[in-house]
Amino acid sequence: MNISTSSQDLIAREEQSMFQVYRRLPIAVQHAEGCYITSVDGDRYLDFLSGIAVNALGYGHPRLLDAITRQAKSFMHLSNVFYQEPQVELAELLLRHTGYGRVFFSNSGTEAMEGALKLARRWGNAREKTEILAFSGGFHGRTYGALSIMAKPLYKAGMEPFLPNTAILPFNNSEALRKAVNKQTCAVVLEFLQGEGGIVFAEPDFVNTLLELQEEFGFLIIGDEIQAGAGRTGKFFGFDHFLVKPDIVTMAKGIGGGLPLGAILAMPHLESVWDKGMHGTTFGGNPVACAAGIIVMKELYGGVMRNAHEVGCYLRENLNVLQQNYPTVIEEVRGCGLMAGLKLSVPAAPFVEALLKRHVIANATADTVIRLLPPLIVSRKEVDEFIVAMQDCLKAQAGQ
Ligand SMILES: Cc1ncc(COP(=O)(O)O)c(C=O)c1O
Numbered sequence: 001m002n003i004s005t006s007s008q009d010l011i012a013r014e015e016q017s018m019f020q021v022y023r024r025l026p027i028a029v030q031h032a033e034g035c036y037i038t039s040v041d042g043d044r045y046l047d048f049l050s051g052i053a054v055n056a057l058g059y060g061h062p063r064l065l066d067a068i069t070r071q072a073k074s075f076m077h078l079s080n081v082f083y084q085e086p087q088v089e090l091a092e093l094l095l096r097h098t099g100y101g102r103v104f105f106s107n108s109g110t111e112a113m114e115g116a117l118k119l120a121r122r123w124g125n126a127r128e129k130t131e132i133l134a135f136s137g138g139f140h141g142r143t144y145g146a147l148s149i150m151a152k153p154l155y156k157a158g159m160e161p162f163l164p165n166t167a168i169l170p171f172n173n174s175e176a177l178r179k180a181v182n183k184q185t186c187a188v189v190l191e192f193l194q195g196e197g198g199i200v201f202a203e204p205d206f207v208n209t210l211l212e213l214q215e216e217f218g219f220l221i222i223g224d225e226i227q228a229g230a231g232r233t234g235k236f237f238g239f240d241h242f243l244v245k246p247d248i249v250t251m252a253k254g255i256g257g258g259l260p261l262g263a264i265l266a267m268p269h270l271e272s273v274w275d276k277g278m279h280g281t282t283f284g285g286n287p288v289a290c291a292a293g294i295i296v297m298k299e300l301y302g303g304v305m306r307n308a309h310e311v312g313c314y315l316r317e318n319l320n321v322l323q324q325n326y327p328t329v330i331e332e333v334r335g336c337g338l339m340a341g342l343k344l345s346v347p348a349a350p351f352v353e354a355l356l357k358r359h360v361i362a363n364a365t366a367d368t369v370i371r372l373l374p375p376l377i378v379s380r381k382e383v384d385e386f387i388v389a390m391q392d393c394l395k396a397q398a399g400q
Contacts (some may be wrong), residue, residue, distance in 0.1 A: 004041040025356060032059035035375050035382050037361065046385055048362045050375045053195070053227050053339070056254035057299055058375035064257050064295045071291035079282055086290035093297045094265060097236060100249065101268030105261065105285030109226035109252030110141025112262035115279055116248045117145045117163075117187070119266060120220050123273050124186030129219060132163075133180055134189040135171040137197030137366070140224055149189055172202060174209035185219040187248075193238035195227035195373075198366030199334040199341025207242050220270075221246040226262070227339070230254035231300040231376055234309030234337030241336060254376070257296040261289040300376070308376040311383060312337035315372070318387045326394045340372040341365075342390075354393040360386055 007028040014024075030040045035058050037045045050056070057064055071086060078084055091103040106112045117132065124130055134140070134149035141147070147156055148163035156162065165186075169176045171194065181188070188210060194200045214221060223246030228238030232254060235241060247270060252262035262284070266273075316333060319342060323330040334341035344351065348364035355362050355370075365371045374382070 006040050010040070025361065034058045034060065035378050043359060045356075046360045046382060046389075048360060048372045048374045048378075048386055050373055051258065052363070053232060053253045053373040054256070055258050056230060056232070056296055056376045057257050057304065058377045059258075061257070061295075061299075061377075063299070064292055067291045067295045068259065068288050071288045074287075076288055077283070077286055080280060080285060084285075084287050084290075086287040086294060087285045090290045090293045090297065093294060094263065097297065097301065098249075098265060099245075100265035102266045102271045104264040104266075104279065105290065106252070106263065106281055107260045107283050107286070107289075108141070108262050109224075109250065110143045110146045111281065111284065112226065112250035112252055112264050113140045113146040113189075113224065114143050115264045116189075116222050116250050117149075118279060119248060119264065119270065119273055120187035120222060122278070123220060123270060127186075127218075129184055129186040130165045131182075131184045132166045132187050132189065133177075133185060134166070134168050136168060137171045137194050137200060138168075138189070138191055138224070139194070139196035139227075140189065141226075171197070171200070172206045174206050177206070177209055177213065181213045181217055181219070183217055185217055187220040187222050188214075189222040189224060191224045191226075191228060191238070192242060192244070193228040193233060193336065193339065195339065195371070196365050198343065198369040199339060199371060201334075201336070202242070204242070207244055211244060220248060222248045222250065224250050226250055226252045227373075230296065231305040231308050232337055232339045232373070233335075234305060234312050236300070236305065238336075238339075255293050255296055256289050257292045259286070259289040259292045261286070261293050304376050307378075308337045311378055311380060312340070314380050315340055315374075315383045315386075318383060322387065322390060322394065325391075326398065329394060329397065334369070335372075338372070338374055338376055338378065342370040342372075344368045344370065351390075351393055351397070354396065355389055358389040358392060360389040362386075 010028040028040045031038045035047055037047050094103055136151045148166045151168045169180050192202045223239050225237050229251045247267045249265040319333040323333050330342050331345050332343040348368050348370045352362055352364045363371045
């Protein structure tokens with residue numbers, strides 16, 4: 001890619017000032033609107049990543065901007081020492097639409113996971129249940145609790161020791177789950193639709209086994225909906241595609257519409273597990289972030305979630321055609337709604353680079369999967385634009 005002096009300058013300054021933990025795209029961003037990002041060099045990109053499933057309403061959504069501006073003018077931060085309308089309104093909206101019993105707001109996904117693990121352990125300790133089980137391919141965040149229930153060596157190397165009484169089992173393996181669960185099992189944590197793991201759904205048989213075991217041993221199910229939740233799959237939660245209702249749900253990403261916001265939702269039977277002072281945060285439930293969350297909820301139920309379903313179906317139909325045309329490269333079209341994956345027979349990274357050259361942003365995950373997470377407001381026309389670019393990349397790869 002041709003990178004201008006001003007982009008190069010920013011990249012050099014970043015390298016000199018920040019920990020080098022991110023593999024960033026070589027784009028310095030100037031502005032973003034709708035589903036498009038414009039670089040400081042004036043290049044315009046179609047964004048099929050949306051801040052890794054965060055910008056549910058795209059960039060610069062007028063009602064979102066209006067709500068956060070009005071809220072910031074009233075008060076921008078109070079701390080949880082005070083009662084504040086935006087938090088309560090968002091909590092009420094979440095409960096009304098999901099049937100859960102209580103909400104706790106955090107700033108991020110990983111913090112929601114930490115809180116969920118603490119809530120489960122406190123529930124379990126009163127019942128002599130401490131073991132927490134999770135699955136390979138799951139991604140839950142970068143703090144110690146979350147990392148303790150994740151398998152990927154790169155994320156953990158040299159940072160041991162992790163939480164005791166945790167185990168990671170192979171995903172979608174009912175037999176391994178049966179062997180691992182016993183009366184000490186406190187909680188089973190899973191993404192019903194794994195994102196970073198390569199857009200992989202839990203298999204119905206595996207979910208049935210989980211529910212049978214829960215019936216027998218009485219543990220909690222924690223559904224990590226940080227990526228698949230907030231309407232991304234065309235339903236509010238990824239697990240809404242199954243007949244299941246986890247005891248605890250974690251959310252973040254899309255629910256804040258671009259501001260840092262996470263949430264723990266718990267079933268009514270857990271509402272008294274924590275007493276005053278047992279959990280807390282300074283920033284969590286920030287009123288401006290909650291004001292954004294309220295608009296996200298209203299927009300989702302006002303048509304955006306339907307769009308995610310309908311345009312998601314359209315996207316998948318088109319991806320299926322690509323798969324039929326390039327069956328040796330595209331092994332499988334995965335996902336649901338606007339959380340889609342193309343499982344390739346070859347590494348995904350060169351395709352992501354090729355897409356970027358055609359001014360389309362996507363992401364490679366689990367080595368061989370191109371992950372697509374466009375804003376939930378994306379149109380069929382923008383899907384067409386993506387498909388043309390993807391087809392072009394496939395043609396070039398096939399030397400056509
Ligand atoms: C399923 C899932 N859980 C948890 C997290 C962690 O969220 P955060 O990066 O906000 O801490 C992520 C982030 O990618 C995620 O996709």
